[in-house]
Amino acid sequence: MDDMVKSARPHRERAKKNAIGRKPTREEAEAAVATLLAWAGDDPSREGLRETPARVAKAYLEVFAGYAQDPSDVLDTVFEDVGGYGEMVLVKDIPFYSHCEHHMAPFFGHAHIAYYPAGGVFGLSKFGRLVDIYARRLQTQETMTAQILAALDARLNSRGAAVMIEAEHMCMSMRGVRKPGATTVTMQFSGPFKTDPAEQARFLSLVRRR
Ligand SMILES: Nc1nc2c(ncn2[C@@H]2O[C@H](COP(=O)(O)OP(=O)(O)OP(=O)(O)O)[C@@H](O)[C@H]2O)c(=O)[nH]1
Ligand SMILES: [Zn+2]
Structure with a gap:
């Protein structure tokens, strides 16, 4: 832990x-x-x-611009007047490009981020910015997933978040084991998404819905 x-x-x-x-x-x-x-x-x-x-x-x-950027700078736009909205907010299919820290080869795909607001909602564009801050570093997919969740958890106006990343790693496609098309899925949960299986299932089904 x-x-x-x-x-x-x-x-x-x-x-x-x-x-x-x-x-x-x-x-x-x-x-x-x-x-x-x-x-x-x-x-x-x-x-x-x-x-x-x-x-x-x-x-x-x-x-690799992400090394010079701080996630708290992009999560600073919070709208408090949202008519009492307190349900899940999900921004899905956020595209990103990153590089694995093992081979410096690209891995790329989509991130899906949900959270439960508490006393204000984030500006929607900030999720794409948050993903890029971590994607534009040398990464593992697992670390990037955990970092995005941690950045949301650090904000008082989030009372739980879910992060899923689906990606293809070029180090597994064009070299090494050579399995193009293989997709890696990672996810990390906090708050209701972690404690309530129904919340987790709802997130997963919304992500899958086309
Ligand atoms: N868990 C995890 N592994 C990753 C990620 N990106 C790349 N890898 C893996 O990092 C591992 C590095 O393995 P090593 O045996 O040290 O290096 P290698 O000889 O180049 O390995 P191969 O890729 O199997 O040829 C490989 O299994 C990669 O698939 C990632 O985001 N998460
Ligand atoms: Zn790699």
Whole structure:
């Protein structure tokens, strides 16, 4: 249980502890990419690859932008005047792209997030933003699932949440075991979704409904 709580903490905290001491410079990052190009068997100095290290360094700023973002910043828009609404809110089929921490290969799919509001509801777009903050880091699907739930649980206006992620991992599709189309499903629950099997079943059936 302790381990699960620890791994659900934002990566930024963990990264601080594990940091090599300083962030590499852009030049160092580009040199590392050039080394990988050579490791792949190509010539980093050939015409078509000359700009590739710079492009990859730039692309990393985008696909790993989540390290610099804090989930509490996006969950700050809460609407209190919702006519007494207190039922489940479900935002499903949120697309995301992430990278596995084992191979740095993409994994991608959809997240489904439900919660029970308490004294206010979140702005709906914030769920997509929350997913991206965690997806744009090196991840395992399980950690990402737990982190999203933990971020919602940390807010006073959520009295229980459910998070499900369905994804395909390229490290299992295009290499290694080579099982394209295999889908991994992870889920984590809190509040009524954890304690009441009927609530969990309702969430699962709403997610499945097309
Ligand atoms: N639980 C979990 N495993 C993952 C995730 N992404 C990738 N993996 C797995 O991480 C494992 C790494 O296994 P290793 O044996 O250390 O590495 P490997 O030799 O490259 O393994 P193969 O992928 O089987 O070739 C593999 O089984 C991957 O499928 C994830 O999000 N969650
Ligand atoms: Zn992998």
